[in-house]
Amino acid sequence: MMRYLGSIPLLRWLVLVAVVGSCVGCSAKGSSYVGRWECSSGGGDFLEIKANNGALLVTDEDATYPASLDDKGTLIVSVPLMGSLPLPIDSQSRELISSAGSCKRFNKVASSSSEKIPSKASSPPATADDEGATRGKLSSIRSALSIYYGDKDGKNPSNLKQLAEGGKYLDSIPKTKTGHHPESDAVYSACDTSQLSDKGGWAYCGDPTNKNWGAVWADCAHKDSKGVPWYER
Numbered sequence: 001m002m003r004y005l006g007s008i009p010l011l012r013w014l015v016l017v018a019v020v021g022s023c024v025g026c027s028a029k030g031s032s033y034v035g036r037w038e039c040s041s042g043g044g045d046f047l048e049i050k051a052n053n054g055a056l057l058v059t060d061e062d063a064t065y066p067a068s069l070d071d072k073g074t075l076i077v078s079v080p081l082m083g084s085l086p087l088p089i090d091s092q093s094r095e096l097i098s099s100a101g102s103c104k105r106f107n108k109v110a111s112s113s114s115e116k117i118p119s120k121a122s123s124p125p126a127t128a129d130d131e132g133a134t135r136g137k138l139s140s141i142r143s144a145l146s147i148y149y150g151d152k153d154g155k156n157p158s159n160l161k162q163l164a165e166g167g168k169y170l171d172s173i174p175k176t177k178t179g180h181h182p183e184s185d186a187v188y189s190a191c192d193t194s195q196l197s198d199k200g201g202w203a204y205c206g207d208p209t210n211k212n213w214g215a216v217w218a219d220c221a222h223k224d225s226k227g228v229p230w231y232e233r
């Protein structure tokens, strides 16, 4: 429903989640929202609503939005550029009503949010070999960074891609394959693992004023098959 907002970086969402914060009194009233909703008139539009640490999250096919309940128990979803969008439930039909997007009414089809959300971007499962290769690529980036650091008298590149310029430190930025995101050589900016975009690819701190200047992580907050979050690798 909010397709045109799809390009907003996840980082902003995380900031918004932090601003919206936990939702007081979510538990009982919020549970009527939790689950999967599909457009009553067909067309395949859906909303997935989850409770997460006292906050509510609304996911459509494009993105996840923070939400909270107002004092009447109506779910209010926060959409950047659009503001607050109430999603009341019709007390007669039990449909969820949205004033935004092409679908105005949604029917709840599942109470559990465990059902997999269809995704346009495929995330092929990562084998143990893939995981090992990704960890190896991470350590080769870190090695290249330390060589760069030595060459440049204690300076890190402002952008990770500088390592691959002219093929001097790396032939190219390698691709991650974590099994949770499409393979990616994208580099996102982060100076702390709490700032990860969790899109796959890499996260790099190019800020010389930050204590983590020169740090690089796999940009993934998911766990690998050994149960370790990728960003701890």
Ligand SMILES: [Zn+2]
Binding pocket: 180, 181, 198, 199, 200, 219, 220, 221, 222
């Ligand atoms: Zn991830």
